[in-house]
Amino acid sequence: MGDREAILERLRGASRPAERLSPWLTRRTFENPVDRFCECLTNLKGDVRRAESAEAAWTIVDNLLDEMDAHSVVINQEPPVDGMDTVARWPERTCYVVGESEGDLKAFCADCDVGLTGVSAALVETGSLIVESGEGRSRLATLLPPVHIAMVRVSRLTTDLFTWTAGRGDHIPTNVTVISGPSKTADIEFTLTLGAHGPKRLIAVVYEDGEMDS
Amino acid sequence: MSASISQFRSQADSAINDLPLQEAIDTATGNFWRGREGALEELPDSEGLRDHFKAIRSATLAQLDEHLESFESNAKAAGTHVHWAEDAAEACRIVIDIGKTRGVTLATKGKSMASEEIHLGVALEEAGIESVETDLGEWIIQLAGDPPFHIIAPAIHKRRDEIVTLIENASGESLQSAEIEDLVAASRRLLRSRFLSAGMGITGGNILVSETGSLVLVENEGNGRFVSASPPVHIALVGLEKVVPTWDDAAVWLQLLARSSTGQPLSVYTNVVTGPRKVDDEDGPEEVHIILLDNGRSQLLGGKYEEILQCIRCGACLNICPVYREVGGHTYRSPYSGPIGAVITPLLMGLEEYPALPQASSLCGACRDVCPARIDLPRMLVELRNDEVEQGLVPWSVRRAEEAAAWMLMDVDRYRRLTGLMRTAQLPVLKDGDLRMPSFLDPSKGRKLKGLAPRPFREIWQSELEGGDG
The missing domain is CATH 3.40.50.10420 (NagB/RpiA/CoA transferase-like)
Structure with missing residues (x-):
């Protein structure tokens, strides 16, 4: 504790009154937030699929999994994914339902083909997805598989970082990650390459859910 | 580590003469700063946002203990x-x-x-x-x-063939014909x-x-x-x-x-x-x-260098800096290079170890213009130069020369008399308007140094421009 006291003493010696600042409020309104969100995520090399209904969205997921011949899928048990009996829907695939399935979650995430999750929010300004940790929600499921499919209900959209932090609750989950596109690097000769250590493909299935949220 | 003037000069020379390196620096820094401009223009009030951020950083440092x-x-x-x-x-x-x-x-x-x-x-x-x-x-x-060569992109100085060899040695895989995508995939595995x-x-x-x-x-x-x-x-x-x-x-x-x-x-x-x-x-x-x-x-809090603690290590000042863009990151001999490195390195690791860094700037002010926290880097570079003089870190010959220059510039008549003398004195080493000194005397280290013009501008102005049309 010697270092702590010595450092704090120096800091206290320099302490002085400071201006109290009011928060920066968003300066943005988007005429069509859904379009803007999809456009931005596409610009970030995300793969955006739009659907008119939850049913249509799930059909898109079926087709995506077929196309990429996905044998194994890790599934975060969170809204809206928890509303679907994915194990019954895809009997031909090995599904690991986080919080329910037995076995080593990390090992499964490291080997499987796809991570399927919901999002707790999405940012219109930047085309970002926000995922959180908690019961039924693995953080490795959105990181280790080569493909991440996120089910994005339009009611989850919020304008930008400022509306998001203004609307936060008192409780903060252990982990919150704002995802803006697939994993990438430009460390070799400044050439953009996708899929460094996280998913090479980030697919957002965006659909109307009839709910109105903030 | 340390960076004396002579170490900095010799490393800068080799970086400047390394053409592939110059190209790599230009590509990376150019892309970064063009990207920055576009990304800030897109915001409704980026100038106001930066002012607000400056205020947040100042207010937080004022009560850092709490x-x-x-x-x-x-x-x-x-x-x-x-x-x-x-x-x-x-x-x-x-x-x-x-x-x-x-x-x-x-x-x-x-x-x-x-x-x-x-x-x-x-x-x-x-x-x-x-x-x-x-x-x-x-x-x-x-x-x-x-x-690291750059605080954001540490390996921009490495060419692809060098990277291939490094990853081959680490992985035991043969990657001779590998594309960049394959190299990234190999590192992922x-x-x-x-x-x-x-x-x-x-x-x-x-x-x-x-x-x-x-x-x-x-x-x-x-x-x-x-x-x-x-x-x-x-x-x-x-x-x-x-x-x-x-x-x-x-x-x-x-x-x-x-x-x-x-x-x-x-x-x-x-x-x-x-x-x-x-x-x-x-x-x-x-x-x-x-x-x-x-x-x-x-120790920097509350003093003339507190502002440097507002830095968020974004690297914008490196990308815009005409010195960094020529001499590259390694010349600073510190993990922190560019304008931010030239200020923070001597402050954290000792000015006596890094006397070259505050000098590695033309004080053009571009770093201050792009800093998201509007940190006045040129001001602190000048402060550090003052500290160097006060701490006796400037070589004797440079100090005497600067004192002589100051003495000459302080009095306009003295300045005119002495430049008049120098106009005559330079004649033996003047060729096509440039000074060609014998190499052991040459302060320009091989660069072109202009001689004094045959007639001072003041004279031309008075006789031909002012007098002529007036």
Whole structure:
């Protein structure tokens, strides 16, 4: 504790009154937030699929999994994914339902083909997805598989970082990650390459859910 | 390390004459600053946002003690261990102690300038803990044994063929005909097993949010998430100036960080860690440690250099700097290069060790114009030059020459008389208007130095321009 006291003493010696600042409020309104969100995520090399209904969205997921011949899928048990009996829907695939399935979650995430999750929010300004940790929600499921499919209900959209932090609750989950596109690097000769250590493909299935949220 | 004037000059010379290196620097810095311009233009009021951010940084530093104590208590409430490290040795000792207690033999590392600052890699190696850098650029320079070339893009100086050899040696795979995509894939395969078997993960930290005791980590590859989510222990090493009071403040920081840095609206991953995994969490580390690193920072508070603590390490000042863009990162002989490095390196590591750095600027002010926190870097470069004179760090010959120049410029008649004399004195070494000195006397080191014009401008003005038309 010697270092702590010595450092704090120096800091206290320099302490002085400071201006109290009011928060920066968003300066943005988007005429069509859904379009803007999809456009931005596409610009970030995300793969955006739009659907008119939850049913249509799930059909898109079926087709995506077929196309990429996905044998194994890790599934975060969170809204809206928890509303679907994915194990019954895809009997031909090995599904690991986080919080329910037995076995080593990390090992499964490291080997499987796809991570399927919901999002707790999405940012219109930047085309970002926000995922959180908690019961039924693995953080490795959105990181280790080569493909991440996120089910994005339009009611989850919020304008930008400022509306998001203004609307936060008192409780903060252990982990919150704002995802803006697939994993990438430009460390070799400044050439953009996708899929460094996280998913090479980030697919957002965006659909109307009839709910109105903030 | 140190950087004397002669070391800086000779390293600058070799960087300037290395054409492929010049091209690599131009590509990277040019793309970064064009990206920055576009990303800020896109915002409704980026100038106002930067003013607001400046105000946040100033106000937070004015009461840094309170914000850090409240950060500490909120982080502890979330289950995080908070450590305070006076200097580099203490910070390294804390990391090694945690590793030894947990019996760690392999640690994975996320990119962290603070860890470069304290030479953590060397300390871990000496303690028998293998540490593997996982950011692709950092990994490449670790394999090569190089220091970082740029605070955002550490390996821009490495050519593809050099990287191929490095990764081949590390992996045993043959990659001679590999495309860049294949090299990235090879590093993904190779590092994945290290990620999964590491006993602890070490990262830096971009922001500490006091109100929730949270650590914010920003990155593009996913390696930072991997390092902080997969091993049983996560240690974050963070300069103690990186705190903000609230999430509203953190949002302003994040809105400016990636835009100023790479020109992205946000980095691919903005990862917020608040304590170790809880009962309900499905994965994540069992232990989280945050080390608040002082290493000379607290002594800057309240003084003429406090403003440098507002820096968020975005690298915008490097990308715009006409000196950095020619001499490159290694010439500064510090993990922090460019204008920010020229100020912070002497302040943290000793002006007597780095006397060349405050001189490595034309004071053009471009760094101040692009800084998201509007840090007045040129002002501090001049302050440091004053300190050098006061501390007797300027060579005797330079001091005498500067005193002579000052004496000459102080009196207009004296100036005219002496320049008149010099016009005659220069004649033996004047050729086509340039001075051609014998090499042992040549102050220009091979560059062209203009001689004094045959007639002073003042005379031309009076006789031909003013008098003629007047």
